[in-house]
Amino acid sequence: MTAADATPAPRAGRRRGRRPGGADTRDALLAAARAEFAERGFDGATVRVIAERAGVDPAMVNHWFGGKEALFMAALDLPIDPSTLVAEVVPGDPDRLGERVVGRFLLIWDHTGGGRRLAALVRSVASHETAAAMMRQMIIRILVRRVVASVAPDRLELRATLVGSQLIGLGMVRYVLRLEPLASAEHAAIVAAMGPTVQRYLTGPLDGDGR
Amino acid sequence: MTAADATPAPRAGRRRGRRPGGADTRDALLAAARAEFAERGFDGATVRVIAERAGVDPAMVNHWFGGKEALFMAALDLPIDPSTLVAEVVPGDPDRLGERVVGRFLLIWDHTGGGRRLAALVRSVASHETAAAMMRQMIIRILVRRVVASVAPDRLELRATLVGSQLIGLGMVRYVLRLEPLASAEHAAIVAAMGPTVQRYLTGPLDGDGR
Numbered sequence: 001m002t003a004a005d006a007t008p009a010p011r012a013g014r015r016r017g018r019r020p021g022g023a024d025t026r027d028a029l030l031a032a033a034r035a036e037f038a039e040r041g042f043d044g045a046t047v048r049v050i051a052e053r054a055g056v057d058p059a060m061v062n063h064w065f066g067g068k069e070a071l072f073m074a075a076l077d078l079p080i081d082p083s084t085l086v087a088e089v090v091p092g093d094p095d096r097l098g099e100r101v102v103g104r105f106l107l108i109w110d111h112t113g114g115g116r117r118l119a120a121l122v123r124s125v126a127s128h129e130t131a132a133a134m135m136r137q138m139i140i141r142i143l144v145r146r147v148v149a150s151v152a153p154d155r156l157e158l159r160a161t162l163v164g165s166q167l168i169g170l171g172m173v174r175y176v177l178r179l180e181p182l183a184s185a186e187h188a189a190i191v192a193a194m195g196p197t198v199q200r201y202l203t204g205p206l207d208g209d210g211r
Numbered sequence: 212m213t214a215a216d217a218t219p220a221p222r223a224g225r226r227r228g229r230r231p232g233g234a235d236t237r238d239a240l241l242a243a244a245r246a247e248f249a250e251r252g253f254d255g256a257t258v259r260v261i262a263e264r265a266g267v268d269p270a271m272v273n274h275w276f277g278g279k280e281a282l283f284m285a286a287l288d289l290p291i292d293p294s295t296l297v298a299e300v301v302p303g304d305p306d307r308l309g310e311r312v313v314g315r316f317l318l319i320w321d322h323t324g325g326g327r328r329l330a331a332l333v334r335s336v337a338s339h340e341t342a343a344a345m346m347r348q349m350i351i352r353i354l355v356r357r358v359v360a361s362v363a364p365d366r367l368e369l370r371a372t373l374v375g376s377q378l379i380g381l382g383m384v385r386y387v388l389r390l391e392p393l394a395s396a397e398h399a400a401i402v403a404a405m406g407p408t409v410q411r412y413l414t415g416p417l418d419g420d421g422r
Binding site: 119120122123125126127132135136139140157158161162164165166167168169170172173174176177178179180181182185189192193194196197200201206207 | 330331333334336337338343346347350351368369372373375376377378379380381383384385387388389390391392393396400403404405407408411412417418
């Protein structure tokens with residue numbers, strides 16, 4: 001279910017203008033958030049300015065989303081919130097983090113309508129600089145600062161973009177192109193094949209001597 | 212330069228109807244080819260039926276494209292023809308094929324207006340089943356049957372889709388998302404980091420024991 005599906009029916013009452021706590025407030029916040037995050041990045045954007053841009057009270061961000069990070073994820077329309085993701089993949093054997101990352105990626109997309117939703121995200125990223133900028137922010141924020149930083153010895157940004165490239169490619173081939181046998185392969189087989197790749201990107205040598 | 216850029220000006224003369232050898236013949240062939248390849252696959256589609264569908268003489272396929280495979284690549288709007296690609300990456304040390312594949316991928320896209328062109332291809336694949344089917348055909352035809360088959364011991368299709376996932380992901384991150392440092396990294400650095408991945412997908416164990 002997307003965040004949008006969860007929008008309650010607008011409250012009865014005032015028929016004209018923006019309802020301060022209603023669903024159009026939520027939509028206005030999402031639109032303002034997309035613009036602010038794309039222009040200023042996650043760290044530069046503030047709840048206060050986003051609310052101002054949407055013409056609503058900053059308390060509405062907490063009311064509708066629970067905070068800036070959840071607002072960011074809702075604006076990107078990703079199927080999981082980052083705190084949950086990080087809490088689920090980071091703990092455990094650091095030498096198997098690659099496997100956990102691949103396994104979690106598959107679980108998330110297989111269980112949230114993978115194909116159509118990812119295809120929509122990909123179209124959006126390939127069509128709009130705003131969406132591309134949002135996705136860059138997300139990868140830096142989640143992959144670099146939390147997942148990669150939990151195990152990597154150096155070159156965090158390069159490692160994160162390498163991991164990102166393998167995950168995005170997996171998503172494209174499995175859910176968008178639906179290329180067999182990867183499209184129907186069991187999670188365990190994909191984790192076995194790609195886990196070592198992601199693990200090397202996370203903690204291995206990147207200079208070609210690691211073969 | 213795309214094949215479309217090379218279209219000569221339409222010949223003077225008959226102003227009504229389709230000119231048998233003109234640029235609209237070429238466009239009609241491309242449209243018919245996209246439909247046929249998507250419906251029947253590369254092997255099932257024939258030059259005769261494509262020409263029939265386009266309402267032109269089959270000789271026009273050779274006239275405009277030089278053959279069925281070149282017509283296929285033109286229909287997919289890829290920046291290189293497959294025979295050239297295979298001739299350039301396959302010969303050489305089989306243990307470094309992964310590096311050559313990554314290096315060639317970067318060369319091709321960096322030198323053919325990478326970003327915009329790949330973004331258009333990605334939008335198309337994520338939006339139209341025809342484009343997705345064409346891309347599946349291309350990966351099977353080029354990656355599986357020629358590149359992977361030249362070195363792989365087994366599981367050709369799985370290996371090809373794994374290689375494809377890493378290349379597509381590289382293209383997405385470098386050219387579409389433009390995520391740094393991968394977006395500006397030197398070819399040699401990317402080849403060093405991803406070459407071993409592609410090599411393992413081509414010839415290594417895929418059951419997770421290869422770490």
